Amino acid sequence: MAQTKRIGILTAGGDSPGLNAAIRGVGKTAMGFHGMEIIGFRDGFRGIVEDRRLKIDKAALSGILTIGGTILGTSRDKPHRMLIDGRTRDMTSVIVENYKKHDLDALVCLGGGGTQKSALNLAKAGLNIVTLPKTIDNDVVMTDATFGFATALDIATETIDRLHSTAHSHHRIVVAEIMGHRAGWLTLGAGIAGGADVILIPEIPYNVEKIAEAIRRRSRRGTNFSIVAVAEGAMSMEDARAFDAGEKKRERARTLHDKKEAKVELAALESRHTGNTLRLARQLEELTHLESRVTILGYVQRGGTPSPADRLLATRLGGACADLINEGVFGVMVASRGDGTEPVPLERVAGKRKLV
Numbered sequence: 001m002a003q004t005k006r007i008g009i010l011t012a013g014g015d016s017p018g019l020n021a022a023i024r025g026v027g028k029t030a031m032g033f034h035g036m037e038i039i040g041f042r043d044g045f046r047g048i049v050e051d052r053r054l055k056i057d058k059a060a061l062s063g064i065l066t067i068g069g070t071i072l073g074t075s076r077d078k079p080h081r082m083l084i085d086g087r088t089r090d091m092t093s094v095i096v097e098n099y100k101k102h103d104l105d106a107l108v109c110l111g112g113g114g115t116q117k118s119a120l121n122l123a124k125a126g127l128n129i130v131t132l133p134k135t136i137d138n139d140v141v142m143t144d145a146t147f148g149f150a151t152a153l154d155i156a157t158e159t160i161d162r163l164h165s166t167a168h169s170h171h172r173i174v175v176a177e178i179m180g181h182r183a184g185w186l187t188l189g190a191g192i193a194g195g196a197d198v199i200l201i202p203e204i205p206y207n208v209e210k211i212a213e214a215i216r217r218r219s220r221r222g223t224n225f226s227i228v229a230v231a232e233g234a235m236s237m238e239d240a241r242a243f244d245a246g247e248k249k250r251e252r253a254r255t256l257h258d259k260k261e262a263k264v265e266l267a268a269l270e271s272r273h274t275g276n277t278l279r280l281a282r283q284l285e286e287l288t289h290l291e292s293r294v295t296i297l298g299y300v301q302r303g304g305t306p307s308p309a310d311r312l313l314a315t316r317l318g319g320a321c322a323d324l325i326n327e328g329v330f331g332v333m334v335a336s337r338g339d340g341t342e343p344v345p346l347e348r349v350a351g352k353r354k355l356v
């Protein structure tokens with residue numbers, strides 16, 4: 001008789017709507033169709049290092065389809081650089097040990113770009129890995145979409161819709177900051193769907209003067225309000241140049257001293273960038289003489305119940321993941337392709353980012 005397969009599952013990186021739907025999709029298919037057993041590891045890769053588990057059975061999967069967050073918990077810990085007792089350590093070998101201790105046939109990792117990279121390292125260390133693409137940023141390569149994005153897009157679009165009436169009533173500029181440090185998909189999507197007047201994304205550095213002129217043009221036509229949708233990672237041309245120079249300096253640095261110096265400079269730029277949306281609103285107010293206000297959407301975009309589109313996507317990917325494990329296909333991310341799914345080698349995904 002064939003031996004019962006046992007799989008581990010964890011969620012890593014920022015939480016995202018649809019994670020529970022995906023866990024349920026993997027679990028129901030693995031247990032119900034393929035007779036597998038599942039062990040859940042808590043709080044991302046840290047859970048498998050510290051061997052902290054959550055029992056995944058039928059009861060654990062019941063009622064979670066519509067719930068936001070992740071029943072497993074998550075963290076941004078990386079296997080090869082984990083803070084343990086105040087020291088950064090490579091915990092890959094501990095993960096391999098615990099994988100063997102539990103006699104796992106595969107480990108399923110649900111996450112975004114960083115998780116795909118960590119997953120590839122674990123595959124190289126000899127583990128059977130399958131990943132699913134999750135992030136509200138929608139910036140994972142080789143998949144049509146990531147789950148979490150559709151829900152965040154709904155939330156961000158609704159916010160822009162709502163901001164219109166208050167901006168219009170007060171004749172104000174409202175600058176809405178939307179998540180996305182490197183990729184502007186969410187801001188672009190919500191900006192277009194919500195009819196924002198200006199859309200600023202990390203991929204295209206902006207010129208404040210030009211934005212102000214666009215707003216002044218609207219005023220001259222009699223429209224005394226504007227909605228500016230800005231991604232948290234969007235920056236002015238001057239700031240982009242400073243970041244570029246900093247990155248190049250870091251790449252060129254050979255000595256420990258130079259590397260440290262470049263790192264400190266980049267950290268200072270990052271820290272200054274934190275208040276960028278407020279600064280932008282102030283600049284626009286000065287340049288246009290229209291009152292400006294800021295709305296930072298923040299973690300509201302990641303919280304709460306997943307949209308039907310995300311539930312469907314996560315369920316489809318989760319089911320396909322269990323089928324692939326049953327067929328013995330490993331070292332892949334389950335990508336969304338049209339109405340179906342496709343296994344993509346992790347080497348083609350890890351370390352890359354899909355930008356606008």
Ligand code: F6P
Nearest residue numbers: 014112135136137179180181302
């Ligand atoms: O990757 C998803 C995301 O929400 C980004 O849009 C955002 O820049 C980042 O995570 C925030 O990270 P954290 O949850 O660590 O604050």
